[in-house]
Amino acid sequence: MMAESESGTVDLEIIVQGTQEGKKQELRLWLRMLSTTKLISQEIRRRLRNEFGATLPQFDLMAQLYRERDGLRLGELSKRTMVTNGNVTGLVERLETDGLVLRETPDGDRRVTVAKLSKKGEELFAAMAAAHEGWLRDMMGDVDPAIIAELWRDIGGVKSSVNNHLSGAAFD
Amino acid sequence: MMAESESGTVDLEIIVQGTQEGKKQELRLWLRMLSTTKLISQEIRRRLRNEFGATLPQFDLMAQLYRERDGLRLGELSKRTMVTNGNVTGLVERLETDGLVLRETPDGDRRVTVAKLSKKGEELFAAMAAAHEGWLRDMMGDVDPAIIAELWRDIGGVKSSVNNHLSGAAFD
């Protein structure tokens, strides 16, 4: 065990704990990922609310629609936001009430509902997105860019591993 | 049967990014952290429900109480689980109804409510915790232990940075 790391330097604390409770490394990492993600989410939620009167799920949903100006079917929205179908229904409903999103049913298939941003929705999202990006740069301001890139790669590895070990049906 | 109502396991970032060089590293990292965390959370939630009939928030709350056998005040529980006070009230209420948690008010300060695990709660949590740890080891099974340790450290750095740039107030 204890494979060689490319960076070569391993923290003493890690080695010590590795001998006694190395099997809890994954749990420890998970707890830290979870708390960090919660922390950032809450900060973003707070700022979205204070500065734009929007919620985080609404922002996430609008982000997808902003990238697909022709709109998206609700099922597709559900997959991209990792939110259940039933949830998407309600989110789009409220966004439509606020005049940010439009719904329409294409002629070809009447089962389908396509959601797209309204003019007002596009304008609001553009402003939110710019601010959002700035908040993240600010929050991660103390982290070395090289570390950020490294984290991005390595978390990608974690994600792949998880995808390969799902109990439910896995894609891709 | 097998009603299909899942949100499906589809990638969220491939859609959202376009290999910007340099400028949006933080945003890119954030999106990957978020989608990975969501993925793992959903898997854990699914297994907790299938194998133990419990929810993830309940598991999180019980985890805190398991570490403090004398119990915790609701406000302290709120901080540790990163959940609002009002939410903790309801969670503890439901857990008490299920006989997993006990509530009591200390003599010294009648403003306070202390929650602690019941015998039944301790036993259930012990079983869940063991399984939970195994799930994580399994899900991260393809990741080099050195990378796991490295991620733990570097995400700690991200967390510190975020904590230093909060608009409101929060701690580690």
Next chain:
DNA sequence: CGTAAACCTTTGACATTTGAAATATAGCTC
């Protein structure tokens, strides 16, 4: 002592979330 400030929890309104069942439509097969 009395009152204001601080503290802890609960409550209430509302949004989000899940999981399952219900609707509705489309496509296929015979």
Next chain:
DNA sequence: GAGCTATATTTCAAATGTCAAAGGTTTACG
């Protein structure tokens, strides 16, 4: 076309989540 199956969305109940305001309880101070 009748019947079956697959697809797409909605609906429903219950739980979780936020935030703000309201309730009690201490504590501090004049």
